[in-house]
Amino acid sequence: MDATQEPRWLTSEERDAWLALTSVIMRLPSALDAQLQRDAGISHFEYQVMAGLSESKDRTARMSELAVIAEGSLPRLSQVVGRLEKRGWVRRTPDPTDGRYTLAILTDEGWDKVVKTAPGHVEEVRTLVFDPLTKAQVQQLTNIGRRVTRAIDPNDYCLRGLDQGQRSGAAAG
Numbered sequence: 001m002d003a004t005q006e007p008r009w010l011t012s013e014e015r016d017a018w019l020a021l022t023s024v025i026m027r028l029p030s031a032l033d034a035q036l037q038r039d040a041g042i043s044h045f046e047y048q049v050m051a052g053l054s055e056s057k058d059r060t061a062r063m064s065e066l067a068v069i070a071e072g073s074l075p076r077l078s079q080v081v082g083r084l085e086k087r088g089w090v091r092r093t094p095d096p097t098d099g100r101y102t103l104a105i106l107t108d109e110g111w112d113k114v115v116k117t118a119p120g121h122v123e124e125v126r127t128l129v130f131d132p133l134t135k136a137q138v139q140q141l142t143n144i145g146r147r148v149t150r151a152i153d154p155n156d157y158c159l160r161g162l163d164q165g166q167r168s169g170a171a172a173g
Contacts, residue, residue, distance in 0.1 A: 028128065035124040040117040045072060047117060049080055050089060053106035054114045062101045063092070068157050089113050 010018060033044040040047070052069035053059050061069065067077045081104055084090040089110030095101035106114070130138060149156050 031128055032121070032124060036117065036121060039120045040113070042113075042117070043080075045070065045076070046080055046084060047114075047121060048072075049077065049084065049104075050106060050110055050114045051118075053090065053104060054111060056106075059106035059111065060103050062095060063104055064101065066104050071157075084110065 029044060036042050036044050036047050042050075048070040049066060049072075052066055053061055056066075056069075063074060063077060063081070066081075067074050070077060072080070081090050081092060085092065087109075089107055091105050091107055093103050093105065095103050133141065146159060149159055153159075
């Protein structure tokens, strides 16, 4: 922006929309995390990692790919996968096709944990996000989410899944 140019201030309507969006961004992750901690003894990020693996081919993904799926950094993912390994839900192994990579694999026990956890998580998502909305608002939310996400990252993993009709299952998100 040119120093002499006035900032493009938000209109009153845009400010209201921005405050509503930031409230959702700040509160929804904490609410989902609280439900998962209370009902399943895991964090939302741990659930995202296991759900991402549950939807991957052979319940296996390279750690670098899993970081993209779970929207986390490799160091954070490595710590979380280490905790999940200790609980017997995930295991790591070198990638046999390229030893420079490490594979994360959801174990049968991890699969069982996702299957057991998913119904309560989906119910919480439904209660907090979808029950307050009409069908038309759900479609609007989808369109708005896609447009904002594309402005941030046109190659976003979730958008690829939405565009291809994927990521619809019990694991939710």
